[in-house]
Amino acid sequence: MKPLIGITTYLTPARWGYWDLDAALVPADYVRAVDRAGGRPLLVPPAGDAVAETLAPLGGLVLSGGSDLDPSLYGAEAHPETFGVCPDRDRAELALLQEALARDLPVLGICRGSQVLNVARGGDLQQHLPEPLGGEHKHDPPGVFIEHGVTVEPGTKLAEITGGELSVQSHHHQGFGRLGQGLVATAYADDGTVEALEDPSRPFAIGVLWHPEAGERLELFEALVAAARRYDESRR
Numbered sequence: 423m424k425p426l427i428g429i430t431t432y433l434t435p436a437r438w439g440y441w442d443l444d445a446a447l448v449p450a451d452y453v454r455a456v457d458r459a460g461g462r463p464l465l466v467p468p469a470g471d472a473v474a475e476t477l478a479p480l481g482g483l484v485l486s487g488g489s490d491l492d493p494s495l496y497g498a499e500a501h502p503e504t505f506g507v508c509p510d511r512d513r514a515e516l517a518l519l520q521e522a523l524a525r526d527l528p529v530l531g532i533c534r535g536s537q538v539l540n541v542a543r544g545g546d547l548q549q550h551l552p553e554p555l556g557g558e559h560k561h562d563p564p565g566v567f568i569e570h571g572v573t574v575e576p577g578t579k580l581a582e583i584t585g586g587e588l589s590v591q592s593h594h595h596q597g598f599g600r601l602g603q604g605l606v607a608t609a610y611a612d613d614g615t616v617e618a619l620e621d622p623s624r625p626f627a628i629g630v631l632w633h634p635e636a637g638e639r640l641e642l643f644e645a646l647v648a649a650a651r652r653y654d655e656s657r658r
Contacts, residue, residue, distance in 0.1 A: 468511040485534070551596065572617045578606070
């Protein structure tokens, strides 16, 4: 039986057919990546309650990308470049993640999702990366992925999964500031930006700033699905 992998979604206006309504959605690449990796994707809309019931059937969880987190969650004022804050989604995903970590449920955070992981563990964010890097960080244009290289730290779970050097697809203007409790940096871009983190004390708790669902390489999703199978077996 394929393990059930939850993928967080966001509520946003959408148009299809004759309809122009709020919708719970996520880019289909997430769904395709989980499916191709051997999991059964299940979309999880933001909801602040019934967290335990939501997680009960899942073998793993993908925290998807999206808009910026509310800076007040990590004790900061909003930067002028911070945009699209959705407090309901923030609260729902933080609650979902905290319970998932308490259960040792395998978690993969992607872009915004990795930032949720850092904030959930008490870390904070750089709200606009070109500033602390003196303008050297390439600001991703709207709606376009930027391809760049990252170097993965040896001896980490991420290195076991991906190897040492990667070419990745990114779309972000924010990054990690102070790392949260128990988290370690596991990959860096050429400009020194931390591109990934993980909790080495957990069976599988990894966050990457890039978008693995946008490329052809499936090893992160395959590793998540494998961890989900082990999690499901441990519950039987």
